[in-house]
Amino acid sequence: MSRRNPRRAYDEQGREIPPPTIGWLRSEEGDHTAFVHCNATDCGHEATISTDRFPPGLPFPDIALHLRCSACGSREVGVMRDVVGIYTRLGRRTGWGMGAAGALLTDYRVVGCDVP
Numbered sequence: 680m681s682r683r684n685p686r687r688a689y690d691e692q693g694r695e696i697p698p699p700t701i702g703w704l705r706s707e708e709g710d711h712t713a714f715v716h717c718n719a720t721d722c723g724h725e726a727t728i729s730t731d732r733f734p735p736g737l738p739f740p741d742i743a744l745h746l747r748c749s750a751c752g753s754r755e756v757g758v759m760r761d762v763v764g765i766y767t768r769l770g771r772r773t774g775w776g777m778g779a780a781g782a783l784l785t786d787y788r789v790v791g792c793d794v795p
């Protein structure tokens with residue numbers, strides 16, 4: 680059995696499914712943010728960060744390789760699409776949701792540095 684990259688998805692035949700890159704998400708989805716969370720035991724720190732400083736060709740899940748938790752220093756960091764940002768843009772475009780500014784959570788903020 681071949682070794683699998685934990686940051687990649689695989690299909691039923693075990694073939695790697697290519698992840699979207701930062702550049703693709705910017706141009707196709709308008710994504711400039713990512714939701715990151717610390718996987719260290721007893722930490723659970725999480726934040727929304729800007730992806731603007733990462734090169735366009737970087738696979739989205741590999742952002743995690745460049746991050747370290749600002750709360751505990753762990754490199755066990757997970758990355759997900761910024762769902763709050765996605766729904767906020769959707770709401771602005773379609774009028775769906777809670778109005779122009781209402782869709783954002785009160786604690787939503789984008790941290791512009793390396794660490795979650």
Ligand SMILES: [Zn+2]
Nearest residue numbers: 717722748751
């Ligand atoms: Zn942490």
